[in-house]
Amino acid sequence: MAELKERTFIAIKPDGVQRGIIGEVIKRFEMKGFKLVGMKMLHASEDLLMKHYVDLKDRPFFPTLINYMRSGPVVAMVWEGKGVVKTGRVMLGETNPADSKPGTIRGDFCIDVSKNIIHGSDSVESANKEISLWFKDDELVNYSSCAFSWLY
Numbered sequence: 555m556a557e558l559k560e561r562t563f564i565a566i567k568p569d570g571v572q573r574g575i576i577g578e579v580i581k582r583f584e585m586k587g588f589k590l591v592g593m594k595m596l597h598a599s600e601d602l603l604m605k606h607y608v609d610l611k612d613r614p615f616f617p618t619l620i621n622y623m624r625s626g627p628v629v630a631m632v633w634e635g636k637g638v639v640k641t642g643r644v645m646l647g648e649t650n651p652a653d654s655k656p657g658t659i660r661g662d663f664c665i666d667v668s669k670n671i672i673h674g675s676d677s678v679e680s681a682n683k684e685i686s687l688w689f690k691d692d693e694l695v696n697y698s699s700c701a702f703s704w705l706y
Contacts, residue, residue: 558706561591561632562639562675563684564646568626570671571595575663576629579672582645582659583633587705592632592685592694598623605687615668622668630688636706639678646674 564583566576580590598606603623610616633642647658651670654661664670675681685694699705 558636559634560636560638560678560681561634561685562642562681563673563688564631564633564642564675565673565688566629566631567623567669567671567673568628569622569669570663571627571629573663573671575659575671578663579629579659580631583631583642586635586641586645587701588633588635588638588642589697589699590631591634591696592689593629594689594693595627595629597626598628600624602687606684618668632685632689632694639675639681642674643676646672 564579566579570576570579584590600620603620604611607616607619607623610619613619635641645659647654647660647664649660649670650667651660651664652667654664656662659672660670675684
């Protein structure tokens with residue numbers, strides 16, 4: 555039963571917000587059967603982004619990435635469901651949109667790797683870390699979905 559409560563962190567980046575695909579992303583995750591348990595729109599602080607992307611700090615593109623993520627609002631979300639981390643990554647597509655298949659979010663909406671619309675946790679461990687960075691415990695909602703018995 556614990557695998558049904560797996561959570562992932564998904565963030566629609568500033569270009570995705572500006573291009574108006576928030577609803578499309580939510581729709582795809584809901585249609586798949588995942589449950590939204592947290593969502594907020596914010597201007598991410600430099601401190602938050604430095605912590606979030608700490609594993610990339612030595613990469614030459616790091617300053618550009620931070621500036622890009624600070625260029626506009628971000629929609630931060632937490633989704634829950636069986637295999638949501640792995641399935642979510644498949645739904646997003648490859649980091650480089652040129653390598654993403656049609657039908658994925660990046661395959662359908664992106665052209666350039668530097669503006670790739672969305673972030674998704676790459677492991678359960680990363681998801682837990684990212685969720686705790688972006689959300690306080692009381693910002694996440696536990697509830698029973700009426701669709702649960704139709705999904706599992």
